[in-house]
Amino acid sequence: MKRVLVANRGEIALRIIRACHEEGLEAVAVHSSADRASAHVRAADRAIGIGGAAAADSYLVIDRLIAAARESGADAVHPGYGFLAERAAFAEAVERAGLIWVGPPPAAIRAMGDKTEARRRMAAAGVPIVPGADAPVQDGGTARELAAQIGYPVMVKAAAGGGGKGMRIVHRADELDAALATAASEALKAFGDASVYLEKFIERPRHVEIQVLADAERTVHLGERECSIQRRHQKLVEEAPSVAVTPELREWMGAAAVAAAQAVDYRGAGTCEFLLANDHAFYFLEMNTRIQVEHPVTELVYGVDLVREQLRIAQGLPMRVADGWLNPRGWSIECRITSEDPTVGFLPSTGHIEHLRIPSGPGVRWDSGIDIGDEVTLYYDSMLAKLIVWAPTREQAIGRMARALDELAIVGVATNQAFHRRLMADDAFRRGDIDIQFLDRRADLVNPAPSADTTRRLAIAAALAEDEARRTRRPTIANGDGDQSQWARAARVESLR
Numbered sequence: 294m295k296r297v298l299v300a301n302r303g304e305i306a307l308r309i310i311r312a313c314h315e316e317g318l319e320a321v322a323v324h325s326s327a328d329r330a331s332a333h334v335r336a337a338d339r340a341i342g343i344g345g346a347a348a349a350d351s352y353l354v355i356d357r358l359i360a361a362a363r364e365s366g367a368d369a370v371h372p373g374y375g376f377l378a379e380r381a382a383f384a385e386a387v388e389r390a391g392l393i394w395v396g397p398p399p400a401a402i403r404a405m406g407d408k409t410e411a412r413r414r415m416a417a418a419g420v421p422i423v424p425g426a427d428a429p430v431q432d433g434g435t436a437r438e439l440a441a442q443i444g445y446p447v448m449v450k451a452a453a454g455g456g457g458k459g460m461r462i463v464h465r466a467d468e469l470d471a472a473l474a475t476a477a478s479e480a481l482k483a484f485g486d487a488s489v490y491l492e493k494f495i496e497r498p499r500h501v502e503i504q505v506l507a508d509a510e511r512t513v514h515l516g517e518r519e520c521s522i523q524r525r526h527q528k529l530v531e532e533a534p535s536v537a538v539t540p541e542l543r544e545w546m547g548a549a550a551v552a553a554a555q556a557v558d559y560r561g562a563g564t565c566e567f568l569l570a571n572d573h574a575f576y577f578l579e580m581n582t583r584i585q586v587e588h589p590v591t592e593l594v595y596g597v598d599l600v601r602e603q604l605r606i607a608q609g610l611p612m613r614v615a616d617g618w619l620n621p622r623g624w625s626i627e628c629r630i631t632s633e634d635p636t637v638g639f640l641p642s643t644g645h646i647e648h649l650r651i652p653s654g655p656g657v658r659w660d661s662g663i664d665i666g667d668e669v670t671l672y673y674d675s676m677l678a679k680l681i682v683w684a685p686t687r688e689q690a691i692g693r694m695a696r697a698l699d700e701l702a703i704v705g706v707a708t709n710q711a712f713h714r715r716l717m718a719d720d721a722f723r724r725g726d727i728d729i730q731f732l733d734r735r736a737d738l739v740n741p742a743p744s745a746d747t748t749r750r751l752a753i754a755a756a757l758a759e760d761e762a763r764r765t766r767r768p769t770i771a772n773g774d775g776d777q778s779q780w781a782r783a784a785r786v787e788s789l790r
């Protein structure tokens with residue numbers, strides 16, 4: 294392997310290019326028409342345009358990516374995350390073109406992509422899954438029997454699903470029929486498949502995932518990431534390790550994740566998602582067959598460069614991870630900085646990055662694909678950057694993140710920076726008292742009402758600004774006499790803009 298085509302954009306493309314260079318590999322960037330001057334394009338050894346700004350016209354077009362690899366003489370393709378990363382058909386097209394796929398075997402992607410098949414295979418491999426039945430519900434009567442067996446509350450889930458679509462919680466038998474109907478119609482709309490199945494509803498769980506790494510010889514786990522701080526299935530903060538995971542539980546969950554990977558002949562980096570219940574029972578949800586956004590927190594507590602190891606494993610080389618017991622060292626937290634405006638319900642915000650002050654100093658890492666002058670559009674994901682810290686303890690990591698957030702300045706687009714600052718200062722978060730519904734309960738953190746003091750300050754600021762504007766505004770004189778120069782007229786018009 295000499296030259297890697299990076300089939301992605303933004304921070305992850307840059308992250309992969311950096312890993313290629315450290316591994317002594319050349320990196321080829323691809324870009325849409327909107328990304329011609331992006332950081333990932335400038336960092337690569339070569340860049341190839343692959344189409345229009347919309348992802349459907351560029352980053353999602355398999356044939357253009359394969360053609361770009363051929364044209365540039367690349368011998369491998371790294372998909373990053375999102376876009377085509379978990380499309381088995383893309384992995385197969387890469388391999389058919391005689392290129393190395395930097396990812397798991399297509400069959401492993403396929404096996405984990407079908408949620409009910411994954412459930413069956415995991416159960417067979419001894420991986421704990423949520424109690425329930427993976428056979429789709431056939432009729433209301435048998436569904437009621439099954440739900441009674443499982444015990445309420447139960448959850449109706451789309452068989453073809455994922456991402457929370459086609460999901461319904463049912464607390465009593467008399468709600469079941471309606472939930473089945475709405476979940477099925479939602480599933481049909483979202484996935485083109487109306488089949489749904491039943492699971493025990495796990496109340497107030499944490500979302501804890503285990504990183505695995507597999508080469509031809511070994512499959513190891515690199516502990517957990519705590520990902521409970523999420524809103525509408527979008528993670529906002531991740532940390533490693535998790536306050537809820539003891540060394541013993543880590544070994545149990547790690548062993549389950551390794552078994553899951555081995556059951557599908559996994560290779561490379563992958564992640565098993567679990568629900569971790571209050572009673573410390575854990576249940577496999579799904580496996581992500583790619584490098585994930587939040588991989589850096591694992592890198593910082595395990596001292597492993599996951600992307601470099603992906604590149605090695607893809608070449609058939611052994612991973613550089615010590616055998617046996619691996620332990621996390623210290624604490625790492627990641628905040629996803631997005632161009633979402635909390636004052637308008639977290640709608641994506643657009644504009645130009647007019648000013649950017651990047652945090653740095655001890656224990657601070659900034660993974661980003663944006664620079665001053667870049668335009669933030671609606672074409673792609675709203676994540677601008679990941680701010681990641683490491684410190685010896687969780688308390689110090691939170692303090693360090695608060696300091697780094699104070700240093701950060703992004704001018705030109707609205708961001709969720711203030712949310713992260715509030716979270717780092719929050720008592721419940723600092724105690725580690727979190728679960729997947731944490732932000733649903735905490736509107737005060739997500740979108741706080743301005744305090745009376747803030748409102749007063751804003752009113753004073755507005756009054757001063759208006760007063761200043763009235764003082765400096767020159768009178769508008771509709772000058773019909775023609776005795777005035779065009780320059781003076783233009784200046785007056787300009788001062789009124």
Ligand code: MV4
Pocket residue numbers: 423448455456457492493494495496500523526568578579729
């Ligand atoms: C659950 C659950 C509670 N009980 N299953 C949401 C997305 C999908 N991948 C699985 N999901 C859930 N399944 C049972 N039996 C709660 C969720 C869930 C969730 C899981 C992980 C991360 C965030 C979540 C947010 C809401 C619900």
